[in-house]
Amino acid sequence: MVLTALPVQTTLKLMDRLISNRFHQLLKKSIPVHIMVGMFFFCAYSWAGNLELAVDLFEKNDWDLCQRECRRALLSKAEPIERFSLLEALSSANRGADSASTAQKLQHIVTENRDTQVTGMASYELGRLQWQFDDLEAALNSFQLAFQTTTNKTLFLRSSCSIYLLIKEAPELKAEKEDVIHQVGTVRDQWYGALFAECAKPDPSKNEPQAPNWIVRFYRSQISPAIGNRCTLEPSCSEYFHQAHQHHGLKSFPMIADRFFREPEVSNQKKDPVVMKNGQIRYQDPLENHDFWMKKK
Amino acid sequence: MKKPILIFIAMSSALISVTADTNTLILAKELLEENSFELSAIEFRRFAMESDKDDEKAAAYLYSSYAYLQSEEARSSNEMLDRSEETAATSDYTKEHSLLSAESARLQFDADSALYFYEELAGDSMPADFQTFARRRSAGIYFSQGKVDAARSELEASPADEGSSLEALETFIDGNNKSPLAGGLWGLIPGAGYWYSGEVANGFRSLILNSLFIYGMVSTAEDEQWGAFAIITFFELTWYSGSIYGGVDAAQRYNQDRFETALQGIESDMTYRPDPKIVVPLFKLNIHF
Numbered sequence: 001m002v003l004t005a006l007p008v009q010t011t012l013k014l015m016d017r018l019i020s021n022r023f024h025q026l027l028k029k030s031i032p033v034h035i036m037v038g039m040f041f042f043c044a045y046s047w048a049g050n051l052e053l054a055v056d057l058f059e060k061n062d063w064d065l066c067q068r069e070c071r072r073a074l075l076s077k078a079e080p081i082e083r084f085s086l087l088e089a090l091s092s093a094n095r096g097a098d099s100a101s102t103a104q105k106l107q108h109i110v111t112e113n114r115d116t117q118v119t120g121m122a123s124y125e126l127g128r129l130q131w132q133f134d135d136l137e138a139a140l141n142s143f144q145l146a147f148q149t150t151t152n153k154t155l156f157l158r159s160s161c162s163i164y165l166l167i168k169e170a171p172e173l174k175a176e177k178e179d180v181i182h183q184v185g186t187v188r189d190q191w192y193g194a195l196f197a198e199c200a201k202p203d204p205s206k207n208e209p210q211a212p213n214w215i216v217r218f219y220r221s222q223i224s225p226a227i228g229n230r231c232t233l234e235p236s237c238s239e240y241f242h243q244a245h246q247h248h249g250l251k252s253f254p255m256i257a258d259r260f261f262r263e264p265e266v267s268n269q270k271k272d273p274v275v276m277k278n279g280q281i282r283y284q285d286p287l288e289n290h291d292f293w294m295k296k297k
Numbered sequence: 298m299k300k301p302i303l304i305f306i307a308m309s310s311a312l313i314s315v316t317a318d319t320n321t322l323i324l325a326k327e328l329l330e331e332n333s334f335e336l337s338a339i340e341f342r343r344f345a346m347e348s349d350k351d352d353e354k355a356a357a358y359l360y361s362s363y364a365y366l367q368s369e370e371a372r373s374s375n376e377m378l379d380r381s382e383e384t385a386a387t388s389d390y391t392k393e394h395s396l397l398s399a400e401s402a403r404l405q406f407d408a409d410s411a412l413y414f415y416e417e418l419a420g421d422s423m424p425a426d427f428q429t430f431a432r433r434r435s436a437g438i439y440f441s442q443g444k445v446d447a448a449r450s451e452l453e454a455s456p457a458d459e460g461s462s463l464e465a466l467e468t469f470i471d472g473n474n475k476s477p478l479a480g481g482l483w484g485l486i487p488g489a490g491y492w493y494s495g496e497v498a499n500g501f502r503s504l505i506l507n508s509l510f511i512y513g514m515v516s517t518a519e520d521e522q523w524g525a526f527a528i529i530t531f532f533e534l535t536w537y538s539g540s541i542y543g544g545v546d547a548a549q550r551y552n553q554d555r556f557e558t559a560l561q562g563i564e565s566d567m568t569y570r571p572d573p574k575i576v577v578p579l580f581k582l583n584i585h586f
Binding site for chain 2: 057060065290
């Protein structure tokens, strides 16, 4: 995400300067006016602090808390509204919100706000969403807007690289955008290897958990319904096998056999109970307790 | 605008601002008491950002640092510590800073930094409970690094009676680890790998299942039922490889349990929490043994 490049410190410094200027202007005026205006700018300063907190939460991928922080700020109409709106939209997208509603929010930010930096960022993220849904022409326009409005170097390079990759995917769009393509060509020497992976067409399936293999699927669809929910450990044996298979491949077979041997003893020890949604009590026996020594180097 | 109106607006704004601050602080404290550490850290941080008093800021950042540490976010905890240090020009939170820094470094497995801060806390000028805490934690780190003599020296230098901690250390030294290789080799005999590490019942279950499936293999081979033979062989291979893997895993778990029991014995049950009676602008960590 390009949002990490948000210049929070710059915002704080600007507000500092504003407070300082207003302070000198008002120094000679009446005290109540000074207090009132001071209070206003103090509040503005606090909001900037909240933005810093929201950005920090965003950087930590703490989408829930970041979204809550932004909503709190937006409810209290805290400035800079555009940035909070953008953060809120991106956090909700990362939380798995509906892409169409995220695109709508981003579109709204792009058209309504007055902050060119925010326009650039929102436009770029919108472009990525449009690209994901194969709306190539709209995506190209969004990337172009980001490329031409931003003054942020990271976003500038990313949008240029995305334009390049998008044109490569859809050469028929080249004819309409020759000027932009020429401009993109002038910054190519600044691109670096990792940029291509970062700017490639978004593939949400990459982040999705891997589907269980056929053995687990067969067990869950054909055997488990017949014999019932018998496992007393958490994660269940099929989930344990799935995780083991993901991490250790064929070693998952001896690992699940070992678990069958151990299951009664772990249950009898009654350590680390977990109450499941259906009220069943299970005992924790995670994969980490049995593969920690494989990870040792 | 007339002066009385302006005064009224100014006072109202001030009152709203103070109320907001107080509510944030109350919420932060409540969340801390509920062990909702991450949320509490955020509220303390918000309070610190909203406050315009340096001593309040410094204390709130320390509370936030503590809460982040409890939610195992060492990086954020360090950041809050730095902010507190930058803000607290007049306040004296030296030992609290050292303790939180040491715990943060320990959480990040940065043994050298942790030992440095614990050494500071173990100084003669520090209160006895801080010294004891630091000595035990240092002993735990040295023990984790395999330096048992250094761990013993730390415990012996502690101002408290460390009889039980020293006993835990000596018990560990007197005992022996199980060899995972030997566990795996014993596992070639179904069940023996588990017995090697003292898991008798698991061993018998492995033996019975392997025996049954080997019998099934022999029986189906004699009857020339090759389809059934293939299926039973697949399962038997799984059980047999499970027996070997189980032998190695049981030995590894045995060693891990032995290590963790000793470490727990050396460090004893120690916790530290902010003093519930003290709230910002003050901060004090209480250690409990």
